[in-house]
Amino acid sequence: MADSRQQKATAELLKAFSHPTRLSILQTLAAGPRCVTDMEEILPARQANISQHLAVLRNARLVDYAQDGVLKCYYLCRPMLVKDLLTLMGRDEPMLIRTAAEIKAAKERLAEMNESTRSRGASASAINGVKRKSRGR
Amino acid sequence: MADSRQQKATAELLKAFSHPTRLSILQTLAAGPRCVTDMEEILPARQANISQHLAVLRNARLVDYAQDGVLKCYYLCRPMLVKDLLTLMGRDEPMLIRTAAEIKAAKERLAEMNESTRSRGASASAINGVKRKSRGR
DNA sequence: GCATAATATTCAAAAAATCGAATATGTGAA
DNA sequence: TTCACATATTCGATTTTTTGAATATTATGC
Numbered sequence: 001m002a003d004s005r006q007q008k009a010t011a012e013l014l015k016a017f018s019h020p021t022r023l024s025i026l027q028t029l030a031a032g033p034r035c036v037t038d039m040e041e042i043l044p045a046r047q048a049n050i051s052q053h054l055a056v057l058r059n060a061r062l063v064d065y066a067q068d069g070v071l072k073c074y075y076l077c078r079p080m081l082v083k084d085l086l087t088l089m090g091r092d093e094p095m096l097i098r099t100a101a102e103i104k105a106a107k108e109r110l111a112e113m114n115e116s117t118r119s120r121g122a123s124a125s126a127i128n129g130v131k132r133k134s135r136g137r
Numbered sequence: 138m139a140d141s142r143q144q145k146a147t148a149e150l151l152k153a154f155s156h157p158t159r160l161s162i163l164q165t166l167a168a169g170p171r172c173v174t175d176m177e178e179i180l181p182a183r184q185a186n187i188s189q190h191l192a193v194l195r196n197a198r199l200v201d202y203a204q205d206g207v208l209k210c211y212y213l214c215r216p217m218l219v220k221d222l223l224t225l226m227g228r229d230e231p232m233l234i235r236t237a238a239e240i241k242a243a244k245e246r247l248a249e250m251n252e253s254t255r256s257r258g259a260s261a262s263a264i265n266g267v268k269r270k271s272r273g274r
Numbered sequence: 275g276c277a278t279a280a281t282a283t284t285c286a287a288a289a290a291a292t293c294g295a296a297t298a299t300g301t302g303a304a
Numbered sequence: 305t306t307c308a309c310a311t312a313t314t315c316g317a318t319t320t321t322t323t324g325a326a327t328a329t330t331a332t333g334c
Contacts, residue, residue, distance in 0.1 A: 004181070007157040007164075010226045014160075018151040019292085020144040027144075032247040033240040036311060044141070049293060051312055056291095066237040070301050070310055073240040078230040088222060089147045093215040100203040103170045103210040110169035156322085173281060186323065188282055193321095207280055207331050 016060030017085065021045050022053045025074075026082050029063060035071040153197030154222065158182050159190045162211075163219050166200060172208040 017023065024043055028034055039050055054074065057063040062082065065072040076082050154160065161180055165171055176187055191211060194200040199219065202209040213219050 004157065004161075006227075007160045011155050011157045011160055013226065014151055014155040015291095018148050018155050020141065020148045023144045023148055023151075024141075033235070033243050037309095046294075047311075048295080048313085052293080055312075061232065064234065066235055066240050067301090068237045068241060070308095072311065073237065073244065075233070075235050075240060075243075077233050079233065080230050081225065081228070084225055085222070088218065088225065089150065090143075091218070093217050095198065096212070096214050096216065097201065098170070098203055098212050100205045100210065103203050103212060104205060106169050106212075107171075107210065152321095174279090183324075184281075185283085185325080189323080192282075204331085207278095209281065 013060055013062075016056055016062055019053065019056075021049070022057060023086075025050070025053060025057065026062065026076070027086060029074060029076050030079065030083050030086065033066075033073045033075040035068070035073045037071070039074075150197055150199075153193055153199055156190065156193075158186070159194055160223075162187070162190060162194065163199065163213070164223060166211060166213045167216065167220050167223060170203075170210045170212040172205070172210045174208070176211075 017026070021043060025039060028039060028042055036047070036050060036054065040047055043050060045053075054063065058065075061077055063074050064077050065074045067073075154163070158180060162176060165176060165179055173184070173187060173191070177184055180187060182190075191200065195202075198214055200211050201214050202211045204210075
C-alpha cells in the first residue's frame with residue numbers, strides 16, 4: 001500500500017544519513033564508541049559543527065551517548081542498520097540500460113498481474129497504457 | 138582511510154533517496170517500469186513536480202528511461218541497490234542502549250587494537266582518553 | 275504542415291539545511 | 305567555590321531544496 005507516513009519517516013531517516021560529515025561520524029562509530037573529542041581529531045570539522053551534526057543524528061535516533069565523567073561517549077543505536085547501509089552504498093552495481101522493447105514487455109507482464117490480482121478494470125487500462133486519451137503508442 | 142570523496146558521493150546519492158515523493162517513485166519502479174502518466178495516477182503530486190523529482194533521480198543515476206512513442210518509460214538503473222535499500226529501511230532493529238561501563242570497555246578494546254596496529258603512540262593516549270588538551274579555532 | 279498529448283524546464287518564492295562565531299551548560303578537580 | 309575542559313545551543317548569514325505556475329519541447333497522428 002506504499003504508506004505515505006512510512007515514506008515520510010524513511011525519507012527523514014535517510015536525510016540524517018545524507019551528509020558527508022554525518023556519514024563519517026557514523027562510519028567512525030561503526031568501529032566502536034567515541035567521544036566528541038576523539039571525532040574532532042579524526043574529522044575535518046570544528047567542534048560546534050560536529051556537535052550540530054551529532055544533534056541531527058540523535059534526533060534521528062541513529063546515535064545516543066553515555067556520559068563518562070566529563071566526556072560524552074557516542075555509540076550507534078542501530079548498528080546493523082548503519083553498517084548494512086554503509087556496506088550497501090559501498091557496493092557497486094553495473095548500470096542497467098534497457099531498451100523500449102524490453103520495457104514494453106515488462107510493462108505488459110506487470111499489467112497482466114495487476115489485472116488478475118484486482119478485479120477492478122477501471123484503472124487497469126490506464127496502468128496498462130493500452131489507450132490513453134484517444135492517443136496510442 | 139574513510140575517503141572524503143567517497144563520503145561526498147555517498148551523501149549525494151543518499152540525498153536523492155531522501156524525499157517522500159522520490160521514495161514513492163523508486164518503490165513504484167521497483168515493481169516494474171512506468172511512464173510518467175502512470176506515476177501521476179499513483180502519486181499525490183502534480184506532473185511538473187514528478188518530473189522535477191525524476192530529474193533528481195536521473196542526475197543521481199538511480200533511474201533512466203526509454204522512449205516509447207510519446208511516452209518515457211522510466212526504470213531503475215540499479216534495481217538491487219534500490220530494492221535492498223528499501224528493504225533495509227523497512228526492517229526494524231531494537232533500539233540499543235549502552236551504559237558508560239560497557240562503552241569504556243569497548244573503547245579500551247578499540248584503543249588496544251589501534252595501539253598494536255600502528256606503532257605510533259602519540260595519539261593513542263588521546264584516543265584512550267587519558268589526558269587531553271589543546272583548544273583550537 | 276498543425277494540433278495535441280506527454281513530459282521537461284524555467285522562474286520565483288518559501289522552506290529547510292548548513293556553518294561559523296559567540297555563548298552557554300555541565301562536570302570533575304583543586 | 306572556582307577553574308578548566310568537554311560539549312551543546314543560539315543566532316544570523318548563506319546556500320540548497322522544494323514547489324507551483326507558466327512555458328517550452330518533443331513525438332505522433334492527421
